[in-house]
Amino acid sequence: MLDAGLKTQLTTYLQNLRQPIELVASLDDSAGSAEMRALLEDVVSTSDKVSLNLAGDNDRKPSFAITRAAGDADVRFAGLPLGHEFTSLVLALLHVGGHPPRLDAEVIERIKGLDGDYRFETYFSQSCQNCPDVVQALNTMSALNPRISHVAIDGALFKAEVEAREVMAVPTILLNGQPFGQGRMDVEQILAKLDTGAADRAAEKIKTKDAFEVLVIGGGPAGAAAAIYAARKGIRTGVAAERFGGQVLDTMAIENFISVPHTEGPKLASALEQHVKEYEVDVMNLQKAVGLVPAKTPGGLHEVKLENGASLKARTVILSTGARWRNVNVPGEAEYRNKGVAYCPHCDGPLFKGKRVAVIGGGNSGVEAAIDLAGIVAHVTLIEFDSQLRADAVLQRKLASLPNVKIVTSAMTTEIHGENGKVSGLSYKDRNHDSVHRVDLEGVFVQIGLVPNTEWLKDSGVALTPRGEIEVDYRGETSLPGVFAAGDATVTPYKQIIIAMGEGAKASLSAFDYLIRQVPANEEAEAA
Template identity: 85%
Template sequence: MLDAGLKDQLKAYLGNLRQPIELVASLGEGQGSKDMLALLEDVAAASDKVSLNLAGDDARKPSFAIERDAKDSPQDKVGVRFAGLPLGHEFTSLVLALLHVGGHPPKFDAEVLDQVRALEGPFRFETYFSQSCQNCPDVVQALNTMAALNPNITHVAIDGALFQQEVEARQVMAVPTVLLNGQPFGQGRMSLEQIVAKLDTGAVAREAEKIKAKDAFEVLIVGGGPAGAAAAIYAARKGIRVGVAAERFGGQVLDTMAIENFISVSHTEGPRLVAGLEQHVKDYDADIMNLQKAVGLVPAQTPGGLIEIKLENGASLTSRSVILATGARWRNVNVPGEAEYKNKGVAYCPHCDGPLFKGKRVAVIGGGNSGVEAAIDLAGIVAHVTLIEFDSQLRADAVLQRKLASLPNVKIVTSAMTTEIHGDGTRVSGLTYKDRNHDSAHRVDLEGVFVQIGLVPNTEWLKDSGVALSNRGEIEVDYRGETSLPGVFAAGDATTTPYKQIVIAMGEGSKSALSAFDYLIRLEPAVPAQSAAA
């Protein structure tokens, strides 16, 4: 099952096991069970601390549990299970689950791990994933870690492509989808901190109190994507007090599958790049405040005074200078049915959710690079793809258009405006578009709609702040990254800087940090940082 290179890596990783573990397999007669047996045999052969038990009787077949001996210590009982093969993006989830059940300490903040251990439960989690989903591993790994630490928590990760009947019965149409005690808990990427915050209702209030007590910063970056991370590194290297308030560290890059134009790195993936960015920021003395959504900006009342950033949890942060790097999000098509059927057939990530539509009919809205790439990827999975483009021609690169045109199960419709997404109350059943040349309406019967029409800046919270925005909602900046407000700078996809690219965002973030530092040293007189609690 595993090639020689993976076997060597696995053997090295499992050398960190601190106590014996057992793989308890529940297998059937199909090819999936044969593949799982081969995988588990490879895992067991990689360490003398791993044993294989084929007497499992779980209803989901094929599946396996990862257990440790809890005869003498019931509190050490573990409930970690994989239903389906944890390969592709989930192979790392398997390795980490083996290590954490085997006693190797998870690499999370100690305070968060203490919160996990204190949860009373019972919490029975089920996560539906696909092997091609880059958002799923974070969720699977977080819940596996929780189950490894707390006997009141169990988790089973289920490959939706392998358990199609179950997916249909539970109307799972997007991954990752998480159920708690049989009821919907969440969809999409979630970090351990986000999951714990949903379970520990007092966590938000406690975090707000901690933030209120923080002293003012010299530079405060709002946003944790490539622009925000670069700004934090450049500012922290100046030896000044730097803070980063991010709704989700990594931003849109976390949802990016393949990155092949990051200079000097021929290929990487979004989550891997974000992990490197976060570690690089942590190498410096920067205060990272994750899961903090900004909802307001109050300009300094005097030249060189403190700028206030209001947060959703009721707390505020103050700083002598601020860098806005809030990035952008997927643009909605904004037609009837889109909101109603989001995650019920309306999707935004073909890599994540494509496998759930195997053998079905789907549409892709958007004829740029993202839309055409999505259609090409989906054509290898689904029965038929209809690509709908508003313009009279596709806008994607020529090489992508040639590839798309060569696929037999793709129909390209241009000069078409999507007017409605239809459904039966539980899932998508079709789409209507208007032919812009003849003003006629056409309905396409299908089961899924993938929206790929670009990005919208995350700047709604700035509309009454005094920060000048373009008619597209982008923050207006000059060549130094300065905004219309003194001491407020901006960088990345939320700004008017053209070409929304990772490498450009990093450069703009670095420039904004240098501009902010230049602003600080030229203040006359310098205003000392004051306590936010004062």
């Protein structure tokens, strides 16, 4: 099952086990069970601290639990943890085996101190880049707290269960049999939902912080670069991010990051966070900015208001809040989100195997999504508002060669229909003849570009374009002295990771230059 290279790597990793662990398998006569047994036998062969028990009696077959002698860990995989989930398997083995997770001591203590019994189930797909974060977070929590259990379920393998529970997007998380969350979540986000007092404690902690010299709002590529460049100047630097990594976390393959032929968004986001934490940067994750109060005088303190009621102050602010997927904004989109309306073909595509879907959008993202989905689903209808597709010619040629794809141009989506709580069709208007057409289908993937995350700045005095982008000059300066901006939230063209990083570095250098040219408050008073 595992090639020689993976077995060698696994042998090295499992040398970190601090106590014996047992893999308890629940198998039947299926091909999937045969594959799982082969995988588990390969794992056992890499360490004398891992044993295999084939007498498991769990209802889900094939599945296996990772346990230890004390019986105080309950981590289970229902399905093969391969693809993106192989790392989840390795980490689960290590953490159940006593190797400490890479979490802050405070977070570990909060997990151990949770009062209650928590039975988590997560539905994943092997092609989903968002799923490992959730699976790894809940596995780690299960390894640390005996009152937490977690089973990661491959939706493609347990189709009847997925249909019965109407799971139409991954990752989907259930807690004690009830919906808990959908989409990417890390340990801190899960803790925030379980520990209802966490937000208030975070707010009180933030209120005690002194003013920063540079405060970065946003933790994507632009924000990370800005924080690193500021910290290297030796000045007090803070980062407030709604989720560190930003939209990069939702990016599948990255093949144009110079000097790195291929990487994936979550891997790059993790590397960005680790690089930032190598410096004395105060990283405040899960903090959403809701208002900006500009300094009353040049060189004075700006105030950034947070959703939890706390505020941060700084002599300079760098806005790098990025962008999010644009909604098509038609009846049915919000109602059937994650019930057939999706935004990530890589994540959710496998759940629509053999079904009919539509892709809205004829740019590179839309055409790439249609190509990917065509290899999984029965039929794809691509709908483009313009009279022609806008994707690169090579992508258009590939799309046109696929027999199960229909391309509809000059079409305006007017409604997404549903029955019994899930998508059943889509209507569009032919813009050339004003006729309305309905397409019966089970899924709609929206791929129509980005919207800058700048609504919170509308009353701040920061100049925005009609599209909501922050206006900046060649130095990254906004219309407010001491406030800079970088990345996808700005007017800078070509929304690319490498460009956002460069713009973040430039904005940070500009902020430093601004700071050193300001007259300190005491000198200003003496001059008066």
